[in-house]
Amino acid sequence: MLHLGVAEPMRECEYSQISTRSSTPMETPYKKRTPKRRKWQSFPGRNKFYCNGRIMMARQTGVFYLTLVLILVTSGLFFAFDCPFLSMQLTPAIPVIGGVLFVFVLGTLFRTSFSDPGVLPRATPDEAADLERQIDVANGSSSGYRPPPRTREVVINGQTVKLKYCFTCQIFRPPRASHCSLCDNCVERFDHHCPWVGNCVGKRNYRFFYMFILSLSFLTIFIFAFVITHIILRSHRYGFLNTLKDSPASVLEVVVCFFSVWSIVGLSGFHTYLISSNQTTNEDIKGSWSSKRGKGNYNPYSYGNIFTNCCAALCGPLPPSLIDRRGFVQSDTLQPIPPTNGITMYGSTQSQSHMCDQDQCIQSTKFVLQAAATPLLQSEPVILTDEAFLPGRTSLGGPCSGALPLGGQPTPPTSTPNLSCDNDMLPLRNEHSDGLRHHHTDGGHHHFLTPEEAPSPPGMLPCGSPLGHSHTIQGFYNPASQDSLHEDSVRGLVKLSSV
Amino acid sequence: MATEFHNLQELRHSASLANKVFLQRDYSEGTTCRFQTKFPSELESRIERTLFEDTVKTLNNYYAEAEKMGGQSYLEGCLACATAYLIFLCMETRYEKVLKKIGRYIQEQNEKIYAPRGLLITDPIERGMRVIEISIYEDRGSSGSCSGSSSTSGSSAR
Numbered sequence: 001m002l003h004l005g006v007a008e009p010m011r012e013c014e015y016s017q018i019s020t021r022s023s024t025p026m027e028t029p030y031k032k033r034t035p036k037r038r039k040w041q042s043f044p045g046r047n048k049f050y051c052n053g054r055i056m057m058a059r060q061t062g063v064f065y066l067t068l069v070l071i072l073v074t075s076g077l078f079f080a081f082d083c084p085f086l087s088m089q090l091t092p093a094i095p096v097i098g099g100v101l102f103v104f105v106l107g108t109l110f111r112t113s114f115s116d117p118g119v120l121p122r123a124t125p126d127e128a129a130d131l132e133r134q135i136d137v138a139n140g141s142s143s144g145y146r147p148p149p150r151t152r153e154v155v156i157n158g159q160t161v162k163l164k165y166c167f168t169c170q171i172f173r174p175p176r177a178s179h180c181s182l183c184d185n186c187v188e189r190f191d192h193h194c195p196w197v198g199n200c201v202g203k204r205n206y207r208f209f210y211m212f213i214l215s216l217s218f219l220t221i222f223i224f225a226f227v228i229t230h231i232i233l234r235s236h237r238y239g240f241l242n243t244l245k246d247s248p249a250s251v252l253e254v255v256v257c258f259f260s261v262w263s264i265v266g267l268s269g270f271h272t273y274l275i276s277s278n279q280t281t282n283e284d285i286k287g288s289w290s291s292k293r294g295k296g297n298y299n300p301y302s303y304g305n306i307f308t309n310c311c312a313a314l315c316g317p318l319p320p321s322l323i324d325r326r327g328f329v330q331s332d333t334l335q336p337i338p339p340t341n342g343i344t345m346y347g348s349t350q351s352q353s354h355m356c357d358q359d360q361c362i363q364s365t366k367f368v369l370q371a372a373a374t375p376l377l378q379s380e381p382v383i384l385t386d387e388a389f390l391p392g393r394t395s396l397g398g399p400c401s402g403a404l405p406l407g408g409q410p411t412p413p414t415s416t417p418n419l420s421c422d423n424d425m426l427p428l429r430n431e432h433s434d435g436l437r438h439h440h441t442d443g444g445h446h447h448f449l450t451p452e453e454a455p456s457p458p459g460m461l462p463c464g465s466p467l468g469h470s471h472t473i474q475g476f477y478n479p480a481s482q483d484s485l486h487e488d489s490v491r492g493l494v495k496l497s498s499v
Numbered sequence: 500m501a502t503e504f505h506n507l508q509e510l511r512h513s514a515s516l517a518n519k520v521f522l523q524r525d526y527s528e529g530t531t532c533r534f535q536t537k538f539p540s541e542l543e544s545r546i547e548r549t550l551f552e553d554t555v556k557t558l559n560n561y562y563a564e565a566e567k568m569g570g571q572s573y574l575e576g577c578l579a580c581a582t583a584y585l586i587f588l589c590m591e592t593r594y595e596k597v598l599k600k601i602g603r604y605i606q607e608q609n610e611k612i613y614a615p616r617g618l619l620i621t622d623p624i625e626r627g628m629r630v631i632e633i634s635i636y637e638d639r640g641s642s643g644s645c646s647g648s649s650s651t652s653g654s655s656a657r
Contacts, residue, residue: 107584123629174524
């Protein structure tokens, strides 16, 4: 047996690369491969990548730039206009401390915004097929148009937790994970999607996010306090109006800081509470572990005391990124793509390919139903609550969570909490279903759109009416056009599938 | 045929992929990484139960070690925080070190135990830590279905 002389790193010895095609020569040696693509270039979620995959952000980054500009401008004005006076009159420690805080704020902001929040990579076609098989066996029937909701129950620390199946990612979501509809990814320990940092906040970047808002609170209070001090000291000497004339920037800083301090300090306080009770924003908003749900309801993830909870959240081990964005796509390795056209990526055995084709058809069907029916702004809850099932709904899976009015939340609305929608029955429309039939792909796939043609699938459960959308939209971006598209597609497809 | 590959892949010239078994995560202890140790029925004829369980238990122990919250991880966390997390640019975290150990362990297990039995374990990190994927290979020409499979695989487009 010939031995490969070069010791290659583990990752390049891709066992799954093993080609089962005997007729063609084995895959070309690594060196002669056609232009290498990195995995981030074919990442299925809705993320933006910069610096050749080193930086990962959500699609909508406008608000992030606003955050950055606000911080830079306010701090810059502080250092330029207030610090000279203060360092002379009081102490030069003021700009130094301010500088340290400023650097810390920016560092944590960039860490939060640019790192992978804990995205779960999508299932490979094999895994998905295997899960489908298990589910079908469990259900005892072939997957028709109305498969029951896919959940698994697991007992964690005495509490029963339901794991839901994610149709987009084709996995059973781990506990505390949730699917972010904005980024179209399942994120581990999903907290919320924060437009201000332009990224989801999840397991891997929650500590950075917390340090960011904490240090930003200190910085805001610091600047606010010292700008007021500056104005007061100067007014004593030169009079109030002269002060305003000499240092107009101070007024701007006071205004910005005054309005920011309430929301940021409030948010820090809220997250401190969450950390000490080891909950995510997602769980808190849904009241997953609140005692109001039932007498025996408690948080199974909490360590019991505040100190351990804090240490675990902030100083615990940092798991590595699971999506390997800078790795190279192995041309003959199975890529975890959403079921597109039913063709498996590599040769498989007869039994498997037969199963895969059938499964792929079924999956494409389901996927399209899901895709069209899901509103853009929905994030998936992990824990099934007691929402009603929609009678007569043809699509798959359970309900979405009840509508969450944003107004009554303790969190100041500086970040997007878990948005969901009302359970409404969707009216049907004939003409649209005909329009959809136009998009038939080549034969063998019934009458469904491929996922690429379907409206962008944020994936989970079908739900939502325009009404639900309008009252949950935060207004950070305008999904209105996508909503109507979704609505139309849903109507059409519900009609289609009921045939 | 090109033969400059790992010797395990060499082995695969004479074998074809028959099936894959997926060991799912065991969430009964929370969100920490653990895999189910239930022995899959497809492997019954291929490998001894004890060997299999040993492998999975060792892997679970490695992951528990990586995610353990003790003095060292707290120290690492506090130090990182104090340096505004810049230290991660030059230092490898404990988790990453353990993952490398796991990679070496899996490779060793594959070479010694699994490949001779026509099995191959895929490192869970390559599957997003969701599953341990065990590929089952069969010798070509040992059964009719497999020769059928190679022609099927040969014709499937990419």
